[in-house]
Amino acid sequence: MKKGNKYGTHRVIEPKGVLPQPANKLDNNMDEIYDNEILIDVKTLNIDSASFTQIEEQAGGDEKKIAEIMLDIVARQGKHRNPVTGSGGMLLGVVEKIGDALVGKTDLKVGDKIATLVSLSLTPLRIDRIKEIRKEIDQVDIDGKAILFESGIYAKIPADMPETLALSALDVAGAPAQTAKLVKPGDTVLIIGAGGKSGMLCCYEAKKRAGVTGKVIGLCHSEKSTKRLQDLGFCDYVFSADATQPVPVLEKIEELTNGEMCDVTINNVNITDTEMTSILCTKDTGVVYFFSMATSFTKAALGAEGVGSDVTMIVGNGYTRGHAEITLELLRESEKLRKVFTELYA
Amino acid sequence: MEKGCKFGTHRVIEPKGTLPQPALKVDNTMSIYDNELLIDVTTLNIDSASFTQIKKACKGDIEQMEEMILSIVDERGKMQNPVTGSGGMLIGTVREIGPNFPDKSLKIGDKIATLVSLSLTPLKIGRIKNINFDNDQVDVEAQAILFESGIYAVLPNDIPEKLALAVLDVAGAPAQTERLVKKGDTVCIIGGGGKSGVLCSYQAMKNAGPEGKVIVVEYSKENAQRISDLNLATHVIVADATNVMEVYHKVMEITNNEGCDVTINNVNVPSTEMTSILITKDDGLVYFFSMATSFSKAALGAEGVGKDINLIVGNGYAKGHAELSLNIIRESDTIKELFSKLYV
Numbered sequence: 001m002k003k004g005n006k007y008g009t010h011r012v013i014e015p016k017g018v019l020p021q022p023a024n025k026l027d028n029n030m031d032e033i034y035d036n037e038i039l040i041d042v043k044t045l046n047i048d049s050a051s052f053t054q055i056e057e058q059a060g061g062d063e064k065k066i067a068e069i070m071l072d073i074v075a076r077q078g079k080h081r082n083p084v085t086g087s088g089g090m091l092l093g094v095v096e097k098i099g100d101a102l103v104g105k106t107d108l109k110v111g112d113k114i115a116t117l118v119s120l121s122l123t124p125l126r127i128d129r130i131k132e133i134r135k136e137i138d139q140v141d142i143d144g145k146a147i148l149f150e151s152g153i154y155a156k157i158p159a160d161m162p163e164t165l166a167l168s169a170l171d172v173a174g175a176p177a178q179t180a181k182l183v184k185p186g187d188t189v190l191i192i193g194a195g196g197k198s199g200m201l202c203c204y205e206a207k208k209r210a211g212v213t214g215k216v217i218g219l220c221h222s223e224k225s226t227k228r229l230q231d232l233g234f235c236d237y238v239f240s241a242d243a244t245q246p247v248p249v250l251e252k253i254e255e256l257t258n259g260e261m262c263d264v265t266i267n268n269v270n271i272t273d274t275e276m277t278s279i280l281c282t283k284d285t286g287v288v289y290f291f292s293m294a295t296s297f298t299k300a301a302l303g304a305e306g307v308g309s310d311v312t313m314i315v316g317n318g319y320t321r322g323h324a325e326i327t328l329e330l331l332r333e334s335e336k337l338r339k340v341f342t343e344l345y346a
Numbered sequence: 347m348e349k350g351c352k353f354g355t356h357r358v359i360e361p362k363g364t365l366p367q368p369a370l371k372v373d374n375t376m377s378i379y380d381n382e383l384l385i386d387v388t389t390l391n392i393d394s395a396s397f398t399q400i401k402k403a404c405k406g407d408i409e410q411m412e413e414m415i416l417s418i419v420d421e422r423g424k425m426q427n428p429v430t431g432s433g434g435m436l437i438g439t440v441r442e443i444g445p446n447f448p449d450k451s452l453k454i455g456d457k458i459a460t461l462v463s464l465s466l467t468p469l470k471i472g473r474i475k476n477i478n479f480d481n482d483q484v485d486v487e488a489q490a491i492l493f494e495s496g497i498y499a500v501l502p503n504d505i506p507e508k509l510a511l512a513v514l515d516v517a518g519a520p521a522q523t524e525r526l527v528k529k530g531d532t533v534c535i536i537g538g539g540g541k542s543g544v545l546c547s548y549q550a551m552k553n554a555g556p557e558g559k560v561i562v563v564e565y566s567k568e569n570a571q572r573i574s575d576l577n578l579a580t581h582v583i584v585a586d587a588t589n590v591m592e593v594y595h596k597v598m599e600i601t602n603n604e605g606c607d608v609t610i611n612n613v614n615v616p617s618t619e620m621t622s623i624l625i626t627k628d629d630g631l632v633y634f635f636s637m638a639t640s641f642s643k644a645a646l647g648a649e650g651v652g653k654d655i656n657l658i659v660g661n662g663y664a665k666g667h668a669e670l671s672l673n674i675i676r677e678s679d680t681i682k683e684l685f686s687k688l689y690v
Contacts, residue, residue, distance in 0.1 A: 007624075009591065017589055017590070017591065018590065018617070018620075019590055019620050019647075019650070019651075020650070021620070021643070021646055021647055021650045022620065022643060022647075085642065086640070086642035086643065086646070087642055087646065088646065117649075118649060118650050118652070119646045119649055119650055121646050121650070122646070122650045151650075151651045151652050152650075152652065153649075153652040174649070245363050246364075246365055247363050247364075247365070248363065276365060276368075280353070290641070290659070293641075293642050293645065293646075295641045296641065297634070297637075297639045297640065297641040297644075297659060298637055300641075301637065301659050301660055301661065301662065302367075302463065302637075302662070303367070304659075304661045304662070304663060305461075305462065305463075305497075305518070305661060305662035305663045306365075306367050306462055306463055306465075306466055307353050307365075307495045308462065308495045308496060308497040308663055309495075309661075309663065310664055310665050311661065312658065312661070313658065313659035313661060314656060314657065314658055314659070315634075315641060315644045315645050315657035315658070315659060316645050317645060317648045317649060317653075317654070317655065317656070317657055318645065318649035319648060319649040319652055319653065319654060320654050321654050
């Protein structure tokens with residue numbers, strides 16, 4: 001077996017010298033693996049929500065066209081990185097082969113069912129056939145193979161819950177785990193895009209951390225998701241608004257917080273132009289956490305300066321230690337959460 | 347006097363509901379609301395991307411450039427270049443202060459530089475007096491409005507105006523460095539040889555102290571030499587910051603494979619996110635000042651290599667940033683000399 005690099009640079013075809021994520025093309029030949037790789041027999045791709053929304057729009061909602069676009073992306077790049085959004089997603093599969101150098105070092109065995117927690121935007125992938133597209137949950141069942149690098153993170157699928165349920169929660173595992181780190185007792189927290197998958201997990205975790213002296217405000221878009229979040233009862237206030245309109249949202253938050261604004265704002269929406277809303281709703285000494293892959297770096301940076309806000313803005317890091325365990329634990333802890341996730345995503 | 351919104355939305359003509367910066371047109375009537383400042387403008391410091399675009403579009407003809415600037419301001423009520431979207435800043439004297447403007451120490455007649463972009467500042471130009479090709483400055487007879495949330499600096503008497511402006515332009519960088527770097531830290535400044543890089547290096551050396559390490563990564567040999575000569579770093583690496591593995595190996599060698607506590611990215615070229623991430627310790631912090639940073643490259647990059655680090659979006663504003671950066675010029679004769687030579 002050939003020796004591989006920890007970060008997978010041995011699979012980069014072009015441009016040379018870069019890591020797999022920014023690369024334009026990866027080697028997705030799976031006939032032979034390197035000594036520190038894991039070969040996965042892929043069952044399901046969980047496409048990143050911003051990416052899936054973009055592909056669906058481009059295809060005009062037509063399933064055949066969605067399949068064509070996906071196959072074309074992988075044929076060109078050797079991985080499923082959306083050329084417009086730059087984002088990927090994750091996958092579910094079974095361990096087929098383990099590189100020699102990892103034997104004894106990894107806790108995985110051939111036949112284990114795992115979810116990769118690194119982005120599809122850097123994972124060598126081959127799609128042989130697209131079997132089913134489930135538009136409402138951004139999941140695509142395929143016949144295909146993928147490679148996990150030595151530095152790649154993954155989670156074993158737990159035995160006490162259905163795999164699609166575990167997968168849908170693991171996909172956004174970073175969000176509730178970071179929420180747990182950021183929110184302190186007594187904080188006022190705003191969750192933008194609170195009715196979505198990561199939004200609901202963040203609301204639950206935020207309320208747990210902020211406690212009875214804290215305040216959690218959920219901003220949703222559709223009437224349906226607003227109603228759903230209200231029924232879940234995690235938030236102190238839930239309201240519906242267009243997050244791309246800073247002024248009306250700002251006025252509402254001023255009213256709800258007596259003009260004090262929020263200590264922590266967590267942005268989970270998958271649409272553009274919500275940076276200013278996030279900044280203006282946050283205290284000058286507060287923190288904005290951008291989980292949305294639709295965030296524009298320059299809009300955030302220049303936006304804060306333009307209104308003279310001394311806010312700390314953090315780029316959402318999908319990985320933090322223990323994030324898979326923390327997130328799966330939430331589904332065990334909260335009946336309500338598990339029920340709504342099962343209904344919507346499993 | 348009418349009451350204004352803190353962020354100036356009362357001046358937005360279209361589209362309604364947006365803030366002054368994304369607005370297509372703002373009201374540039376020069377009578378103030380209760381929380382505004384009226385400024386007699388002497389000089390516009392046009393953003394370099396914007397100035398270059400105007401110069402090209404007019405083939406360098408001064409009269410045409412004057413016309414173009416006047417028509418932009420006439421159409422939009424502000425000097426926001428419709429192609430680049432950018433603005434710049436201005437210098438002027440305070441003419442009138444609204445009774446509810448927050449800073450009570452400001453006086454009529456004070457000479458100030460606005461530190462918010464011209465792309466959101468209501469402006470009315472009476473006459474263009476001179477266009478200076480060397481420094482992208484336009485001398486004007488004009489008036490402008492500063493909103494309650496708008497930031498500015500009173501120009502000091504003890505520092506030449508142009509030197510002060512050059513420093514104020516990047517004031518956020520050293521101010522954030524001051525907050526982030528602790529005693530004994532290992533710090534890497536990527537793009538440490540440029541204007542903001544030099545100020546960050548100076549501040550990082552001061553905060554990290556003798557037990558700390560300050561590593562500068564710089565592309566240009568000349569700039570790197572200057573950093574060594576001026577003693578603004580403990581280690582200097584001459585390398586292309588987009589070459590991830592080369593920089594990674596060099597930093598690991600200097601830090602005994604530990605990596606850095608704080609990495610500050612100041613380079614204005616794309617694709618340096620991964621370099622910044624890989625050289626930073628787990629639980630460390632990367633501060634992205636570069637406007638060429640890609641949000642998704644940073645977010646997915648850290649996840650992709652399984653790194654638990656904090657990635658921060660550089661905020662050009664920090665409380666007290668103007669004062670802190672001007673103080674560096676007062677404190678350090680070497681930087682004063684260098685900046686006077688390079689930027690004045």
